Each structure stands twice: as C-alpha cells, then as structure tokens.
Amino acid sequence: QKEVEQDPGPLSVPEGAIVSLNCTYSNSAFQYFMWYRQYSRKGPELLMYTYSSGNKEDGRFTAQVDKSSKYISLFIRDSQPSDSATYLCAMGKGAGTASKLTFGTGTRLQVTL
Amino acid sequence: DGGITQSPKYLFRKEGQNVTLSCEQNLNHDAMYWYRQDPGQGLRLIYYSQIVNDFQKGDIAEGYSVSREKKESFPLTVTSAQKNPTAFYLCASSQGAGNQPQHFGDGTRLSIL
Numbered sequence: 001q002k003e004v005e006q007d008p009g010p011l012s013v014p015e016g017a018i019v020s021l022n023c024t025y026s027n028s029a030f031q032y033f034m035w036y037r038q039y040s041r042k043g044p045e046l047l048m049y050t051y052s053s054g055n056k057e058d059g060r061f062t063a064q065v066d067k068s069s070k071y072i073s074l075f076i077r078d079s080q081p082s083d084s085a086t087y088l089c090a091m092g093k094g095a096g097t098a099s100k101l102t103f104g105t106g107t108r109l110q111v112t113l
Numbered sequence: 114d115g116g117i118t119q120s121p122k123y124l125f126r127k128e129g130q131n132v133t134l135s136c137e138q139n140l141n142h143d144a145m146y147w148y149r150q151d152p153g154q155g156l157r158l159i160y161y162s163q164i165v166n167d168f169q170k171g172d173i174a175e176g177y178s179v180s181r182e183k184k185e186s187f188p189l190t191v192t193s194a195q196k197n198p199t200a201f202y203l204c205a206s207s208q209g210a211g212n213q214p215q216h217f218g219d220g221t222r223l224s225i226l
Contacts, residue, residue: 031212043205046216088164092212
C-alpha cells in the first residue's frame with residue numbers, strides 16, 4: 001500500500017463548478033501538507049501549504065486537513081478552464097531534516113466551457 | 114526574478130552514454146532535490162542535498178550521480194547504468210532544514226535515441 005493515495009482521475013467539471021480533490025495517507029507522522037498544480041510539460045507550482053489540521057483559504061482555493069481521518073482536500077470554487085491541470089498533494093514529516101516530501105500520483109482535472 | 118532554471122528542456126541519450134542535466138537556483142535555498150516523474154507514478158526522489166559538498170541518495174539513486182560544489186547548482190548525471198532513463202526530470206529547492214515547501218523548475222525531458 002502506498003503511503004499517499006490520490007485518485008488519478010481524470011475529473012471533468014463544467015466551468016463555474018466547485019471542485020473537490022482529495023488525498024488519503026497512512027503515516028501519522030506527516031505534519032505538513034501541500035498542494036501543487038502542474039500544467040503539461042511544466043514543473044509543479046505550489047498552491048497551498050498547511051501545517052497540521054484545519055482549513056486555509058487563498059482566493060478561490062481552500063485546503064483542508066483532517067489528521068484524525070488522515071485525509072486532505074483541496075477545494076476550487078468557481079472553476080475556470082485555466083484550472084485544467086494535474087493537482088499533486090505532498091506531505092512532509094517533522095522538522096530537523098531536509099524537506100523530504102512524499103507525493104501523491106496526481107489528479108488530472110479538466111474544466112470544460 | 115528568483116527561480117529555478119533547468120536545462121536543456123529536451124535531451125536525447127544514445128546507448129552507453131552519460132548525460133548531465135543542469136539545475137541552477139537563485140533563491141538562496143540551502144536544500145536541493147532531483148525527482149523523476151513517470152506517468153501514473155508521481156514524483157520519485159533520486160538525490161537530495163542539504164548543504165554544499167553534501168548529498169544523500171533518495172529512493173531511486175541507482176544509475177544516477179550528483180555533485181553540489183556550489184550552493185546555487187545541483188547537476189544530475191544519468192549514467193549508462195540507468196537502463197530505463199526515459200522520463201521527465203524535475204529539480205527543486207527549499208529553504209534550509211525542516212518541512213519547508215519545495216519550489217520546482219520546469220523540468221528536462223530525457224529520451225533514448
């Protein structure tokens with residue numbers, strides 16, 4: 001079983017919809033959680049960074065962490081065609097070492113007109 | 114403009130040949146990383162370096178080598194021992210120790226001739 005599980009999609013939604021992207025994990029040592037957006041033939045771009053449980057909002061994006069359920073989510077409101085990309089979740093453990101992260105395999109999102 | 118520059122964008126390798134991928138950052142980050150991305154497998158860590166003149170193997174280091182002679186540079190050599198080198202290679206950096214988010218370059222796509 002992988003440490004981080006992410007549905008590969010593709011997920012297709014109409015423009016303006018609310019998108020929910022999710023990852024589950026098995027290692028309770030993860031404390032730091034990130035979401036990256038990756039366009040085709042480009043590097044991942046950091047969208048959200050959160051520590052421990054709770055919510056964080058940035059514009060149309062909300063990141064949610066539920067450590068008790070080992071479940072994280074990214075919500076995208078008023079989705080746009082420019083949101084079409086692959087979304088990767090990433091997780092890290094305690095401080096004191098290099099920032100080694102464990103990545104999900106990514107969910108491909110398609111926002112249609 | 115601060116960022117990570119990877120070159121070349123596309124690279125072709127002949128059988129038995131070593132090739133070197135360049136990664137330069139001007140973010141003044143201490144830590145740097147190399148990942149390999151294959152379809153459906155997410156990002157896998159090849160090597161990472163926390164400080165100059167020091168680096169550690171990641172999960173899939175066999176057939177690869179690195180050096181870290183300068184803080185801003187972390188080149189990756191794909192040796193002839195790597196039998197399946199065709200992949201998208203991503204370089205990243207982060208600030209110091211601890212679980213700081215990583216920032217990525219735009220990758221190099223390596224193919225076999």
